[in-house]
Amino acid sequence: MANHRRKTPTLKSLSKRQWIRIIAVVAAIAMLAGAAVVSRNFYQQSQQTTPVTAFSATDSGTAAASRGGARGSLGEDTSYVTVKINGKSRTVLGTDFTDVKSVLEQGDIVLDPSDQVSPSLTTKVTESTVITIERAGATLDTSDTDIPFNTVKKETSALPKGTEKVQQEGKVGTMETTSLVTRAGGKIVESNVFASWVKTAPTDKIVLVGTGSTSSSSSSTASSSSSLGTTVPASEMQSWAHDYLIANGYTENDFTAAVYIINHESGWNPRATNPSSGAYGLPQALPGSKMASAGADWATNYQTQFKWFVGYCNSRYGGITGAYNHWLSAHSY
Template identity: 60%
Template sequence: MTDHRAAKTPTLRSLSKRQWIKICAGAAVIASVVGGGLATRGIYTQHHQQTPTAQVTAFSATDSEAASRGDVRTPLDGTSYVKVVVNGKSQNVFGTNFTDVKSVLDAADITLEPTDTVSPALDQKVSENTTITIERADAKMQTVEQKVPFNTIRKEDPNLAKGEEKVETEGQEGILENTNLVQMAGDKVVSSNTFTSWLKKAPVDKVILVGTKTEAPKATSNTNSSSNANSSSNSNNSSSSAASSNIGTTVPVGEMQQWAHDYLLANGGTEADFTATVYIIGHESGWSVSATNPSSGAYGLPQALPGSKMGSHGADWATNYQTQLRWFWDYCKSRYGSIQGAYAFWQANHWY
């Protein structure tokens, strides 16, 4: 006979101890698998959602974002500059590896007096936004103009008779504007040091044309006369072409120019190289070793930007005219092929 009674459904109470152990063990395994999967998923998600932090390695000193790029300025060429204000007059001090205020003042060759007040403190680290302010008692800034002598250039002219001379351009002195820090004791000037200088007006060289033309021999016949005339014409054209490329011979003025002249000629240079040197330096700095462009901070005889570039030719680049000139000549050769190449570029563009 078939049994039509419903099968008994096990209840929690009806489970044996062994069955309870099996159920708990199974639940533990499932929990560990699920938990491990979630943990692994968390690690994977975290690894792929993290955004790498951008590392700033360099920036332009004129960049508007510069202030957010670190506490120590590290421009592309490894140099930096810090603004220094003395009694209201400011200048940019260029150098390398500035660390604190004292390192900047040392680079600027600024010697503090016992009564000077400096802000921030000498051991304060400098950043791209640092402005060093110095107040010097019993001192004032005094602006004076200094005359820059002009040079005399002699150029050959085939259109003038040999031995004849003619002034093509009258010379004019230039003007160098110096700002001096003057220390006073009552009405007496105790000391005066040049704080900044810049070329306010470039000198104009005096140009003297020197004739090289010689009289052609008298013709003996019409044919010869025509031939000689053509020959003379060709000769004059050739001389004229040569004269156009001749930038003349310059008479040195002062110790720096005399050294430059002698150094160039002793090292394979020419009179034309010296003339080109005198012209460029005269128009860039007025032959002031410490000339500083008030807007860009370009420095020295060749107006190197920054001036510390000249350090490749000597640690005394800030004060030694010989170091500055050697750097200038090498710069002209590397960028324009020659000193006269730089001169030609300056003539066409009014900068180099």
């Protein structure tokens, strides 16, 4: 006689398909529970808005990993936190972030007494934290300034000695600067640079200088030398950098390579701040406080920043020209 009673399933009797369904249901429940916890924590943090007292954000001496943009080249200890000031976002990179205040310090962001910060300065942060700063009476103004181009002279035996020929015309670059401006009675009473970056890099003017005999063929104007050429400094800053390199045993090639990299990275603006990465200064160090190893005045002194740049190129690429060759292929260094 057939037994029509429903059998109670056991773990051993479950089919492979039934096991897959059970596992999928358990995983979905776990994901929903985790999402609820994250949403609750984010909501609790986002409700805190606190007026704060002004403080200097340049006291931090925290070191970071290398200057590169990807996490692999930055090191596992580097963190990313987004700071939004009056609706304008910027990424701050650094190490040992503990709370909101530590992020602002490493990002060199100085607060005014009337600023509203959310979440509060003592709130713990993660890479998902978005710090919002509202500055009353301030607007974000964006302006463009020129980056001068350099003249590079390259010797070639394809031209008779004593003659010169322009191989490439120079073109100024563009530096875009966004400032947080406070006005009263139609007049600017305060202006703080929020971000300043190379919108368009300058194009070098290249002049070929002949070294050949008068009977040399002039049909070819390509340089026969592998030299990067001799770069004419375009500013007082560049003149100092040139003299510093030559006095320390470097070559004209090294100076030309340095000018090219810094022209593209910061336009020789010691306060250049990339809004996307938070890179800072002439060499666009990530974060800027990493340059503290070259001097306590790293945030404002172009000489300290340039010395750090030279040391970085030496340690990572074996020299400035090595960094230059990497930049040409990767558009970063």
